[in-house]
Amino acid sequence: MADGSDVIRITVVTVEDDTSYTAVLRRVLEGVGDFTWGGSFINPVRFLTALPDLRADVFLLDIHMPRLSGLECIREIKQCLPDARVLMISVHDDDDYVLKAFLDGADGYLLKDSSPDQIVEAIHDARRGGAPMSPSIARKVVGILGRLQAGEPTAKAPASAKAALEALSLRETEVLDLLAKGRRYTEIASEISVSLDTVKTHIRNIYRKLEVRNKAEAISLLLG
Amino acid sequence: MADGSDVIRITVVTVEDDTSYTAVLRRVLEGVGDFTWGGSFINPVRFLTALPDLRADVFLLDIHMPRLSGLECIREIKQCLPDARVLMISVHDDDDYVLKAFLDGADGYLLKDSSPDQIVEAIHDARRGGAPMSPSIARKVVGILGRLQAGEPTAKAPASAKAALEALSLRETEVLDLLAKGRRYTEIASEISVSLDTVKTHIRNIYRKLEVRNKAEAISLLLG
DNA sequence: CCCTCAATCGCCCGAAAGGATGATTTTCGA
């Protein structure tokens, strides 16, 4: 391996809506001998269209993009190119996104404050079968694991959701059902023959018991 | 059948939160020779508690009651007393309630503007195996039947709901998902990197396509 | 008898939601 001819070159493709960061990545990777720039996509939809014709070893995916989440690209990539490695690169470190990324098949998760060296090393690491991730992401993963182990699946436990719903009184259950049907407070009030303020009180109590902040979360917990 | 001794008496029980209407019903029914007043319940919860000890031929149920919907009483009654007839008496004639009542096992559906004669006749009709209903309710039922036949299950079609969701653009789907997670408009805006007004526009378009009026209905359609 | 909890109602206040309309740009297929 003294000369470069027998070095296995790694083709890297990026999908990133931020053109300036795309340029950064390109510069970083073109500075490394065994990397081949396989293309960069600004538009994730375009990327998916082009995917069947791509041959790449590693994909760098942004999570938050204009039209389509990078998360939704993972499965497509894995289906077309089962041996390819997928690394997420994002500014976000929410538990929700980190967990989803790995569940969807991502091989690694880097934050955008990663240094060039770290990015290069992560790509090599992914090729070797590792799961490269930024230190803070690694901590997140450990934290999530702990919570999963404790029987609290994500943030909203499916088991505890049921328990929380059962902790509601008859009246509260009735109000929540109507809320989920899209009824307004005033409509609920007239349907169950109580005042508007009573409905509001019930809803405040429902939110407190379910530990949610608004209608949407309450309904998702009820139906999801 | 010349004397009253061989007339089969019909025991009637009412469950109705409105005491004045309960009194009206009682007066009407006590004026009819072959009816026996089996009791009246103001509180539906109390009614369910007492139900196992009741012997009645016909139940008159209000739909909208303080703690518990009359709809939820139907199954309980049918389980305890399979031969009993259940008539709903309500001021409401929404498709939703009418359909639900019959699906839940109601034998008839009267509006509260029914005359005493109509009520008496409806009870006899139910006993004979009929399905007594106020004229406007009968029309509702026919209308609902037509729509079911046309492949539009209720008002919110389970098949068309899926179609409607698929008619959403990628961006709209993304926004709706975030909405269902309980995100506020401003949070969605920052997460997908667009302005607040753009998010509002997307959501208005989503509501239009899904034919809903608010978050709650949209989320119910998405999750339900 | 006291305490708790469910259910009821009220007031105040700021934030969020949503409706009406109009406009620009990009994209894409006919």
Place this chain on the structure above:
DNA sequence: TCGAAAATCATCCTTTCGGGCGATTGAGGG
């Protein structure tokens, strides 16, 4: 290349939500 649809941003205005706070009544348990 023309038009439709998607996506973007905006202004104006009203209604609805959501939270904080306090209060009463009745049922039921200790």
